[in-house]
Amino acid sequence: MPHSSKSTRRSAVTIALAAALALSACGAKAGESGSAAPAESCVDTSGSAVKIGFLNSLSGTMAISEQTVRDSLDLAAAEINADGGVLGKQLQIVAEDGASEPTVFAEKADKLISSDCVAAVFGGWTSSSRKAMLPVFESKNSLLFYPVQYEGLEASKNIFYTGATTNQQIIPGMDYLKEQGKSKVFLVGSDYVFPRTANKIINAYAKANGIEIVGEEYAPLGHTDFATIVNKLKASGADAVFNTLNGDSNVAFFKEYKNVGLKAETVPVVSVSIAEEEVGGIGVENIEGQLTAWNYYQTVKSAENETFVKAFKAEYGAGRPTSDPMEAAYTSLYLWKAMVEKADSFDVAAVQTAADGVTFDAPEGTVTVNGENHHIAKTAYIGKIDQDGLIYPVWESEGAIEPDPFLKGYDWAAGLS
């Protein structure tokens, strides 16, 4: 037995290596096609329908979050179709699974554009998935509507960013902590592009505003043992935590945080990746009283939101909450519709030209597209997680904040981008 299992071990390593090589080869392929010359658009608008693509992770570690975005995209498409479609054409959805893998996102985006010939693609969640898709959309000259808050420092003419950029979410979050008199902030995040960039900005903000950053910790995606990081947090003497952890790691972090006796009243955690949908999976009892920074909550009071929430619950069940990325995805489809109608064409160039100043009365409030950086002006809300699993706004910005992905309007941010 020892003999055979030893050789097995070696062979297992060989197989794993081969699999890894195969995977990286796929990645390279997607990259190559990205650098090819711009292809002629093959979008067919002659019939009574027009194709659009939805690309979200329905499997893998991000499925927990991205399924909710897909649901609200489906809802928006159904509403638009019931209302007569876009320019009189019914929307025909081509749905793909990004499988939580950036390389898969790039491949599927390529497929949606080149072989399905969709007029626009809606989806993506992690920044790595967006960065993997960006060269594909630029080289094929197609459009991506990206519905999630992200780390900023990007403005592609082929992407519309309908989630918040940093000055609409991270900076309001820090403004709020400063207003509350917090002076020692601990940073914890998943180890990838969004948390690292967000924390760079927070560090610069803190330096300019007299806040001390007492610790900065990153955990690999899918990390489940937070005993050590929480020990460091406790020893640091922090009076607030800024949390950019993603996905399942939040559960393990908050359970650990609670178990060592930390409390939301004394050391509040501001999270930027936890929305209503995730609260249930984390367990309300682990996270009650903690803060979040977003641009939409199910509890936002507006007629548009009431309609949206009602329609969503009618479609997917009363137990399903609505959240910021879901609302941003829902809004993104309506914004695209408004742009197409303003341009009177599905053509990418025409839509890009028409985009500036397009507005939509979204559930979060009225949003306006900025034609220069393709982001949208949004209101920021700090919310508190309540016993019922919903998040209630405790603070809101004065009106919609203009998007500033490169933080040009902030002196302390000079040298960041």
Next chain:
Amino acid sequence: MDALFSQLFAGVSLGSVLLLVALGLALTFGQMGVINMAHGEFMMAGAYTAFVVQHVVSNAGLSLLIALPLGFLAGGLLGLLLEATLLRRMHSRPLDTLLVTFGVALVLQQLARDIFGAPNVDVRAPAWLQGAVLDTTIPKTRLFILVLAVVAVSLLALALKLTPLGRRIRATVQNRDLAEASGISTTSADRITFFLGSGLAGIAGVALSLLGSIGPTLGTNYIVDAFLVVVVGGIGQLKGAVIAAFSLGVVQATFEYSTTASLAKVLLLVAIIAFLQVRPQGLVALRTRSLA
């Protein structure tokens, strides 16, 4: 001092989690030589058992205690099914087993996703397991898992050492042909070993539901660590797995405290590779008269 103590406990606790996760694998991989990639999914089955039981029995404490034996059964029965339908046709074909069990793992993950939905679910910890022990920073859940791991490993060791069944299992591991010649049914010994090992994975799953959330990919987060423990510990001996689990736990927690979580994982893997260069057979090697 306080930080040092908390950190030491964090290491021991991580070790106990690793031990619980690897214990079943130490049986199926260590004793039988089956590379079971679906071991993680048996943990997932245990974790979802805890979730389902909590829905039926609303008292969190009672449901945890009921979930432990039920999780054992859930994991064990899945293991039995896998052994009886697929693995017994593949003895002495370890590479095929690797691929087949990996496939089974993917099927089970998708099954969980279809039954319970893509979003993760949460199991409430009972009131007597919430917070820290007295004035220390030791979380009660982690202490509970430590005790559970120690109890599980002791029971298993005693069963292997003292019961007739344990003797049959050890005989089969040490020399399959001779055991068979002495009238031991190695088929049933294999089957029972696999049932026990998979059942332990189910128990580990129930325990993990106290630490994190439950999702279809719960097992994949732990399967590599579990194999590391068994490989470092040495094939075929529980003692090795116990020492390896606690050493890896403490070493990783220490690395993580002095560097970062990502770097700690890298350093740990480098250390393990270096260690295996010196001692390829692992910490504790089983001496066997088998010719295989």
